[in-house]
Amino acid sequence: MDAPLVPDAPPAEALAALDSLMAQGAAFLGSRYAIMGGAMSWVSERNLVAALSNAGAFGVIACGAMEPDRLAQEIVATQALTQKPFGVNLITMHPRLDQLVQTCLDHQVGHIVFAGGIPPGTAIKAAKEGGARVVCFAPALALAKKLVRSGADALVIEGSEAGGHIGPVSLTVLAQEILPHIRNVPVFVAGGIGRGEAILSYLEMGAAGAQLGTRFVCASESIAHANFKRAFIRGAARDALPTIQLDERFPVIPVRALQNAGTRRFLDHQAETIRRFLAGEVEKAAAQLEIEHFWAGALRRAVVDGDVENGSLMAGQSVGLVTREQPAVEIVQELVNQAAHALAARRG
Numbered sequence: 001m002d003a004p005l006v007p008d009a010p011p012a013e014a015l016a017a018l019d020s021l022m023a024q025g026a027a028f029l030g031s032r033y034a035i036m037g038g039a040m041s042w043v044s045e046r047n048l049v050a051a052l053s054n055a056g057a058f059g060v061i062a063c064g065a066m067e068p069d070r071l072a073q074e075i076v077a078t079q080a081l082t083q084k085p086f087g088v089n090l091i092t093m094h095p096r097l098d099q100l101v102q103t104c105l106d107h108q109v110g111h112i113v114f115a116g117g118i119p120p121g122t123a124i125k126a127a128k129e130g131g132a133r134v135v136c137f138a139p140a141l142a143l144a145k146k147l148v149r150s151g152a153d154a155l156v157i158e159g160s161e162a163g164g165h166i167g168p169v170s171l172t173v174l175a176q177e178i179l180p181h182i183r184n185v186p187v188f189v190a191g192g193i194g195r196g197e198a199i200l201s202y203l204e205m206g207a208a209g210a211q212l213g214t215r216f217v218c219a220s221e222s223i224a225h226a227n228f229k230r231a232f233i234r235g236a237a238r239d240a241l242p243t244i245q246l247d248e249r250f251p252v253i254p255v256r257a258l259q260n261a262g263t264r265r266f267l268d269h270q271a272e273t274i275r276r277f278l279a280g281e282v283e284k285a286a287a288q289l290e291i292e293h294f295w296a297g298a299l300r301r302a303v304v305d306g307d308v309e310n311g312s313l314m315a316g317q318s319v320g321l322v323t324r325e326q327p328a329v330e331i332v333q334e335l336v337n338q339a340a341h342a343l344a345a346r347r348g
């Protein structure tokens with residue numbers, strides 16, 4: 001018989017032992033569990049963020065390209081749905097990064113997550129002086145150490161199994177490279193995590209907690225379009241692939257997503273643009289821009305409009321572990337119970 005989807009309540013001692021493994025991460029976040037809901041543009045808005053925080057995890061608003069006024073509205077709306085702490089994820093190349101930091105501070109956001117590159121020292125300083133805790137993504141050990149020296153209060157290490165924009169290294173390797181050496185700030189692991197057993201194993205390796213994105217897309221509270229959720233429920237790990245780059249002269253930003261007509265057309269688009277460049281019909285810089293513009297607005301098309309053929313279906317390899325729509329609290333409880341059951345089994 002298949003294992004039940006929501007396992008029976010684990011023994012109290014195992015839950016207590018899990019609590020102590022999560023203690024540093026949970027204290028840092030101010031949440032019941034050291035589980036972060038990774039910010040996902042268009043998906044991580046007030047409803048999912050509040051639902052995750054209310055479920056004992058830690059929701060994070062994805063600011064994406066929002067302007068400061070729009071972000072302020074989203075923060076206020078989230079605060080109306082939860083009394084629990086949540087964070088805001090800011091993309092470092094946003095042209096109004098400083099104002100976005102100030103917007104978070106003006107609205108008493110306790111945690112600012114800087115993503116999409118190394119944040120400028122001024123942004124880290126402003127966030128900290130304003131009373132927020134700063135979380136940064138560390139793609140390698142040297143950068144992890146540099147970010148801690150620059151004032152990061154916690155780090156996320158995200159493996160290439162993750163959905164969305166990815167680096168080249170898997171979490172299995174990043175965790176070994178970074179966890180043993182960064183002991184002075186909490187380190188959260190991300191990428192490819194879909195079950196509690198995996199969270200437990202990274203906690204045992206020294207992680208303070210875990211950040212999951214893909215696993216939360218199909219939460220009942222997530223406003224992602226039904227077509228987007230259906231694609232996740234149908235998708236297997238092998239369908240969530242990184243973008244293919246055709247020519248090293250025209251770099252593309254690697255994004256892991258479910259394959260669809262859009263990803264296939266992107267190959268044709270690159271090939272045709274490169275052909276026009278070689279034929280002298282378009283300058284190199286203009287050709288590069290044409291390639292980069294292909295995906296503009298594509299995540300919104302899929303998440304909000306439900307165009308799962310032409311939009312971007314950003315998803316991690318853990319998409320294969322998403323099997324149905326469930327309330328956020330059920331997903332969080334399932335992860336915690338799986339971790340605690342594994343811990344109980346290990347300790348006999």
Ligand SMILES: Cc1cc2nc3c(=O)[nH]c(=O)nc-3n(C[C@H](O)[C@H](O)[C@H](O)COP(=O)(O)O)c2cc1C
Nearest residue numbers: 038039040041115162163164191192212213214316
């Ligand atoms: C649809 C989607 C959109 C995402 N958008 C963002 C984003 O705007 N900013 C960011 O820092 N990470 C983004 N991510 C990454 C998540 O925050 C998280 O780190 C990642 O999903 C963890 O890996 P997993 O998908 O394997 O759980 C996105 C991921 C997905 C699946």
